[in-house]
Amino acid sequence: MTQASDTMAPAAQTRTVRLVYFAWVRERVGRAEEQVELPAEVATVLDLVRWLKARDEGYAAAFADETLVRAAINQTHVKPGTSLDGAREIAFFPPMTGG
Amino acid sequence: MTQASDTMAPAAQTRTVRLVYFAWVRERVGRAEEQVELPAEVATVLDLVRWLKARDEGYAAAFADETLVRAAINQTHVKPGTSLDGAREIAFFPPMTGG
């Protein structure tokens, strides 16, 4: 994690990312989007979920079932273990019900 | 074969049936339809095919491959071994190419 993996990410130990939430994840979190500074130890999607859950009850409720909420990085589906390197926009949402 | 199996069929040893032909079977036979008197020994579709083949070269050409031409009795698909009992209209045609 010492390499700067993306030109958009600062070389420092924290990174600013945009978080966006949809459907009941958005409702439980209480907002549609926010900017956050990620500490260096938050390396994967699952790290971020656990870091958010510790913030307050809304996040804790949204991510109560860590395996249920889906995530996307820069508008592409990712798995809980995916690295946040290069992430500018991270989205969390329930399983899709379109179509 | 001593029973009268259909009220449309005469009780005698010969029966009058309508034969209809389609596509290249019609072209080879040289007509679209005809009435024929079937002798008693023509009991199945395959019997009829062989009886027709003996009539002239057109029929012989149409039914050269006995397994290729399809048949229907009273507008329902049948197999070569199907009995002609109750047959009023017997159709012969190539494999279907609709749709």
Added chain:
Amino acid sequence: MTPTIRIQREDFDLAAEIATLSGGRRDIGAVVSFTGLCRDEGGTLAALELEHYPGMAEAEIARVAEEAAARWPLLGLLAIHRFGRVAPGEQIVLVIATSAHRRAAFEAADFMMDYLKTRAPFWKREHLADGTTGGWVEAKGEDDDAARRWE
């Protein structure tokens, strides 16, 4: 649910047929349509001429439709097959299946087409772009294989 079956020389209108099947209903979740068109075969074909067995064509498609209706929970089912001369780009056959859910609608329409191909008494003859009459289109083994998927 009574299937609609029509054998006709005239062209058909997909949107109008869907509107008739769906009209006013609020229980349909899925509409699948299949339209079969005449291809020009790389410019070699002037037209297809479709011969059919009147009476049996309707009866056989109706039998196939009854099988589909027994097999899937359909809310509507329609099949139209044209006969006579059809030019490249023109429509030949239409199947529409409606259901509460997509799987039934997809499978029923697919099944209808496979069985139409192999059981409905229609035969296609080619008229070629050079003015000659081509041969009768030959049945394809892959169509029989497709129909057997449903057995």
Added chain:
Amino acid sequence: MTPTIRIQREDFDLAAEIATLSGGRRDIGAVVSFTGLCRDEGGTLAALELEHYPGMAEAEIARVAEEAAARWPLLGLLAIHRFGRVAPGEQIVLVIATSAHRRAAFEAADFMMDYLKTRAPFWKREHLADGTTGGWVEAKGEDDDAARRWE
């Protein structure tokens, strides 16, 4: 063949979309369309509200369409998905696939719908006929199973 993808609040017109895809072509033999409609769930539903992830919705459906185009010999492929409030009987989603032959058109449209259901970022919330806001529609395991058929 470049797939057409549209995410829009407005309704769509199946016949017009087919006409655009087929217009002037003479090499198309098969057109399969899927239309997904809002059901009233036995009269209990007043409307569905469709939330989506702008940007990702287009991108994800485009990825699914590229997969379909790589897998089947398609001549045209279109997907339209609406967002916002949709009343029972109204259209939600449209997929059209065109090809020389029917199997490619059927399979591509079927595949598109299975992947749209499980991968496109849309979420449905119910508005009930009694005036209350119902819950978010839950994803169905059978949709995941359907998508896995193509793996």
